[in-house]
Amino acid sequence: GAGVSQSPSNKVTEKGKDVELRCDxxxxxxxLYWYRQSLGQGLEFLIYFQGNSAPDKSGLPSDRFSAExxxxxxxxxxxxxTQQEDSAVYLCASSxxxxxxxxxxxxxxxxxxxx
Amino acid sequence: xxxxxxxxxxxxxxxxxxxVIKCTYSDSASNYFPWYKQELGKxxxxxxxxxxxxxxxxxxxxxxxxxxxxxxxxxxxxxTQPEDSAVYFCVGGxGADGLTFGKGTHLIIQP
Numbered sequence: 001g002a003g004v005s006q007s008p009s010n011k012v013t014e015k016g017k018d019v020e021l022r023c024d025x026x027x028x029x030x031x032l033y034w035y036r037q038s039l040g041q042g043l044e045f046l047i048y049f050q051g052n053s054a055p056d057k058s059g060l061p062s063d064r065f066s067a068e069x070x071x072x073x074x075x076x077x078x079x080x081x082t083q084q085e086d087s088a089v090y091l092c093a094s095s096x097x098x099x100x101x102x103x104x105x106x107x108x109x110x111x112x113x114x115x
Numbered sequence: 116x117x118x119x120x121x122x123x124x125x126x127x128x129x130x131x132x133x134x135v136i137k138c139t140y141s142d143s144a145s146n147y148f149p150w151y152k153q154e155l156g157k158x159x160x161x162x163x164x165x166x167x168x169x170x171x172x173x174x175x176x177x178x179x180x181x182x183x184x185x186x187x188x189x190x191x192x193x194x195t196q197p198e199d200s201a202v203y204f205c206v207g208g209x210g211a212d213g214l215t216f217g218k219g220t221h222l223i224i225q226p
Contacts, residue, residue, distance in 0.1 A: 004158070035216075042121075042204060042218040043159070091158050100147040100208060101166070106158025 002026065004107035006092050012113045013082055021077045021110045025094030032075050033093040033104060034067060043091065049075060050098045082114045117142040119207045121217030129225050134195055136220045138205035139187045148181060148188050149214070151204045159204060163190070192222075200224045 005024045013019050025032050034046040045059040049069040060066070064082075069075040079086055089111050093104040118141040128134045140148075146167035151159035165172045165179045165188065172179050176195075181188040192199055202221050208214040 040219075043216040045215070093158070101164075103149070103161045103164075104214070106151075106160065108156065108158050 004092055004094050004105050006090075006107040006110050008110060009108065010111045010113075012115060015084060015114055016081055018078065018080045019082055019112065021079075021090050021092075021112070023075045023077070023092030023094075023107060025073060025075070025092070026105055027073075029094035029096055029105070030072065031095045031098035031102065032069060033095075034075070034077050035091045035093065036061075037089045037091055037109070039088075046077070048098065079112075082112075084114050087112055087114045117145055117207045117215040119205060119215050119217045121205050121220060123220060124218065125221045125223070127223040127225055128195055130195055130197065132195055134192045134199070134222055136190045136203055136205065136222070137187060138189070138207070138217050139185075140207035140215075141186070142207065143183075143186065145207045147208050148179070149206045149208075150179060150190050151206065151216075153202045153204065153219070155201075162203075195222075195224050197224050197226065 007022045031050055033048040035043040037043050047054055047057050047067050051072050052069050064080045067077045089109040091106055091109045093106045095102040095104045121138045149164035150162050152162045153159040163174050163177050163179050165181050176193045178191040202219045204219050205217040206214045
């Protein structure tokens with residue numbers, strides 16, 4: 001079946017512009033996660049959704065970052081007034097449920113470059 | 116929160132030899148330890164996981180060991196093959212939040 005898809009695959013934007021990244025999870029998966037991966041670094045947890053609600057937003061780096069999920073499916077991560085330090089690969093994952101033991105299935109990521 | 120340390124950052128081994136990647140964690144409440152493999156241009160993929168009620172788990176050429184007392188766990192790959200070349204992440208976790216990933220090990224299999 002279809003896996004997690006993300007769009008766009010690559011995004012180049014000028015400093016100060018807003019960007020929107022999209023994630024389509026696997027159908028039927030109730031939990032959705034956003035991570036950021038900087039060059040040579042591990043995955044930094046940003047936010048997760050259980051259904052449409054986000055119980056934990058503590059990983060969002062600043063108030064320029066926001067995310068929403070509608071209909072328990074598609075999620076968008078929005079970065080306002082982008083900065084060069086926002087350049088990274090943004091990964092989305094989904095799982096059948098939230099919590100220990102549920103495998104997270106990752107999308108291929110969106111590579112964001114802020115010039 | 117959980118803190119996961121992973122070593123080494125880069126590991127180069129001859130094809131056919133074994134590779135070992137080690138991780139430590141800080142949260143004694145963590146009870147689930149998956150390992151993810153990330154190939155170039157792709158998202159990470161789960162390859163094996165272990166829960167705190169067992170000390171070792173094997174799946175063909177891959178094994179993971181866990182020492183809860185010392186709070187460390189390791190990934191062992193035997194008879195390495197070129198397709199094993201990738202970045203490997205250890206993960207610690209025990210709650211409903213996003214997992215805590217180590218910084219990754221770039222495994223290079225030399226022909």
